[in-house]
Amino acid sequence: MLNILKKLHYGARVLLSRGGGQPETVEIASRPTVITHGGEGEPFVYLHSALGESMLWLPFHQAFARKFKVYSPLHPGFGRSGGFDQISDIEDMAFHYIDMLDALGLEQVCLGGVSLGGWIAAEIAVRWPERVRKLWIADAPGLWVEGASLGDLFRLMQDREELRKMLFHDPHSAMATMVIKDHVDESTMLNAYQAMTVLARMIWTRPYDPKLASRLRRIACPTLLLWGEHDRLVPPAFGEAYQKHIPGAELKLIKDCGHLPMFEKELEFVEAITRFCAG
Amino acid sequence: MKYFFFHLMSWPHLPPNFEQTHDSAWIWAPNSLYDPVKGHDLYREYINTLAYADELGFDGVCVNEHHQNAYGLMPSPNVIAGALTQRTKNCKIAVIGNALPLYNPPLRVAEEFAMLDVMSGGRLITGMVIGGGPEYFSYQIEPTTARERFREALDLIVKAWTTPGPFEWHSKHYYFRYVNPWPTPMQKPHPPIWIPGVGSLETIEFVAQRRYAYMGVPYFHIDIFRRVFGQFREACQKAGYEAHPEQMGWGVPIYVAETDKQAREEFEPAFWYFIKNLMKGIGTTPPGYTSAKSAAAILKNQQYFLYQQKTWADIENGVFAIVGSPETVRQKLQRYQKELGVGVVLTGCQTGTLSHELARKSMELLAREVLPKIKC
Numbered sequence: 001m002l003n004i005l006k007k008l009h010y011g012a013r014v015l016l017s018r019g020g021g022q023p024e025t026v027e028i029a030s031r032p033t034v035i036t037h038g039g040e041g042e043p044f045v046y047l048h049s050a051l052g053e054s055m056l057w058l059p060f061h062q063a064f065a066r067k068f069k070v071y072s073p074l075h076p077g078f079g080r081s082g083g084f085d086q087i088s089d090i091e092d093m094a095f096h097y098i099d100m101l102d103a104l105g106l107e108q109v110c111l112g113g114v115s116l117g118g119w120i121a122a123e124i125a126v127r128w129p130e131r132v133r134k135l136w137i138a139d140a141p142g143l144w145v146e147g148a149s150l151g152d153l154f155r156l157m158q159d160r161e162e163l164r165k166m167l168f169h170d171p172h173s174a175m176a177t178m179v180i181k182d183h184v185d186e187s188t189m190l191n192a193y194q195a196m197t198v199l200a201r202m203i204w205t206r207p208y209d210p211k212l213a214s215r216l217r218r219i220a221c222p223t224l225l226l227w228g229e230h231d232r233l234v235p236p237a238f239g240e241a242y243q244k245h246i247p248g249a250e251l252k253l254i255k256d257c258g259h260l261p262m263f264e265k266e267l268e269f270v271e272a273i274t275r276f277c278a279g
Numbered sequence: 280m281k282y283f284f285f286h287l288m289s290w291p292h293l294p295p296n297f298e299q300t301h302d303s304a305w306i307w308a309p310n311s312l313y314d315p316v317k318g319h320d321l322y323r324e325y326i327n328t329l330a331y332a333d334e335l336g337f338d339g340v341c342v343n344e345h346h347q348n349a350y351g352l353m354p355s356p357n358v359i360a361g362a363l364t365q366r367t368k369n370c371k372i373a374v375i376g377n378a379l380p381l382y383n384p385p386l387r388v389a390e391e392f393a394m395l396d397v398m399s400g401g402r403l404i405t406g407m408v409i410g411g412g413p414e415y416f417s418y419q420i421e422p423t424t425a426r427e428r429f430r431e432a433l434d435l436i437v438k439a440w441t442t443p444g445p446f447e448w449h450s451k452h453y454y455f456r457y458v459n460p461w462p463t464p465m466q467k468p469h470p471p472i473w474i475p476g477v478g479s480l481e482t483i484e485f486v487a488q489r490r491y492a493y494m495g496v497p498y499f500h501i502d503i504f505r506r507v508f509g510q511f512r513e514a515c516q517k518a519g520y521e522a523h524p525e526q527m528g529w530g531v532p533i534y535v536a537e538t539d540k541q542a543r544e545e546f547e548p549a550f551w552y553f554i555k556n557l558m559k560g561i562g563t564t565p566p567g568y569t570s571a572k573s574a575a576a577i578l579k580n581q582q583y584f585l586y587q588q589k590t591w592a593d594i595e596n597g598v599f600a601i602v603g604s605p606e607t608v609r610q611k612l613q614r615y616q617k618e619l620g621v622g623v624v625l626t627g628c629q630t631g632t633l634s635h636e637l638a639r640k641s642m643e644l645l646a647r648e649v650l651p652k653i654k655c
Binding site: 088154155157186189190193194196197199200201204205 | 307415416419420421422423424565566567571572574575
């Protein structure tokens with residue numbers, strides 16, 4: 001019963017935040033890219049995880065939009081963002097987003113993302129450090145970390161319960177069963193398949209960029225690494241590895257949280273990033 | 280009409296509770312369950328069985344490629360085919376096939392197939408496949424560009440066989456400064472190309488346009504084959520020609536014994552072992568291996584796949600296998616091969632735990648009592 005109330009509550013907040021984000025399709029180097037934006041203030045770019053959460057304008061987007069001018073693009077291949085045929089690896093994603101900053105006339109931004117999005121943010125920051133004012137990375141792969149394997153999403157993707165266990169600290173919570181539903185309709189399933197296809201192209205051959213570790217020293221801006229303490233997909237050891245290679249980076253663990261802090265610990269997630277980026 | 284004898288070289292020694300204790304016979308099924316001493320006996324006997332198919336007068340023998348699994352123990356079918364070039368005299372040797380995106384460089388396939396063609400005196404049939412979903416896990420091959428790489432590799436191989444080398448090759452996924460394989464194939468312009476398919480229209484149209492042969496992979500309901508070969512004939516017409524029956528192959532296990540009752544008793548347990556254990560995990564598919572639309576269609580069509588069948592009546596009604604006395608098998612085979620309009624039947628029987636003796640007895644009955652009496 002409590003779970004149902006919690007779900008209704010989140011649903012109401014999703015409805016309320018809906019007026020906040022305006023989706024637009026912008027041509028980025030001939031790739032039609034859906035960008036939802038909202039709020040006023042410093043430019044703040046949120047790069048989503050392989051879950052594709054930026055298909056919606058969610059309460060955490062809205063929370064960032066209270067302080068910043070938020071840009072929430074959908075990666076090529078997700079939803080109605082096209083041009084996936086031009087993307088063959090993570091570097092192409094980085095180039096896609098520098099093209100986006102150019103197209104939007106954004107000289108310098110607060111940049112960050114969760115999981116796949118965080119990895120893309122890191123790949124952008126090592127190439128164009130001058131374009132990033134502040135960088136935050138949450139629960140992101142991208143490095144080889146000896147002794148700390150990534151979970152195998154591709155093995156588990158059909159098993160909703162196992163998926164929840166991998167992605168959430170509390171797989172029985174209202175949020176976990178709302179994000180990973182037991183039964184999904186066909187359009188949700190097709191979206192999920194397409195999302196996993198994008199992820200497969202990024203990480204199948206190697207779930208990391210062998211060149212990234214030695215390039216991270218080029219990151220010039222303040223960097224916040226934010227990790228779910230119980231992330232079973234990309235364990236906190238990955239956060240420690242990023243910290244080791246990025247000069248002066250701060251690593252902050254979120255208690256009782258798994259791989260998706262923007263859902264499982266929204267408040268702490270939003271607060272930590274807002275404070276870091278506003279400071 | 281051509282009859283080929285197909286072998287998967289399955290592993291028959293899984294523990295009795297395997298189905299309950301393991302989620303898959305593929306990819307991550309622990310290889311501690313493999314025993315090389317038993318494996319030695321198996322390879323010897325399986326090769327003997329294929330050589331026997333040649334003696335019995337089958338038109339050809341077939342082998343294929345799978346990795347890290349108990350379902351089929353030929354990670355390199357070319358190795359087995361190499362042995363068969365020396366153990367058979369008359370029959371075709373069909374390797375159906377090599378999974379092209381798994382080979383880097385794919386010129387390896389051009390070379391090995393050319394070797395086999397020369398070694399066999401021009402008896403090779405070359406199968407070119409994308410490879411099953413599990414292979415992409417086992418070889419860590421990026422699945423979302425598999426189809427692109429398959430087409431490029433196929434074009435490269437055919438060109439390597441038909442254009443005097445050396446020449447330079449450039450395509451999206453492959454570059455070679457000198458393409459110049461030694462040896463070149465004995466059959467000119469190149470050995471026949473067979474493409475196994477599981478029913479996607481995309482593959483059917485591709486094979487029709489190229490005038491290759493389409494081999495319907497077994498383990499599907501007869502209704503799927505009815506649709507597939509109908510679509511193939513249409514696709515050939517669209518491409519401006521009438522399909523030749525030998526461009527169409529139907530894969531179906533056949534088991535023959537003295538009576539219907541005896542046939543079922545001998546074959547059924549071995550077949551269920553195959554279905555319940557060895558097919559478990561065969562459908563593990565990485566994202567991007569097919570389009571999202573095809574993936575959805577595959578999920579919807581599950582009930583037409585052998586793995587989902589529950590009873591012997593399901594097997595018989597869907598013609599997932601033809602099992603019976605020589606007369607029963609003759610009637611069914613004659614009826615369905617005519618109805619499907621195929622010119623090639625790919626039949627196997629030693630899936631799962633069927634003994635070598637029973638497999639050979641069935642082959643004898645098929646070759647001596649059934650096939651000579653079929654009216655085409």
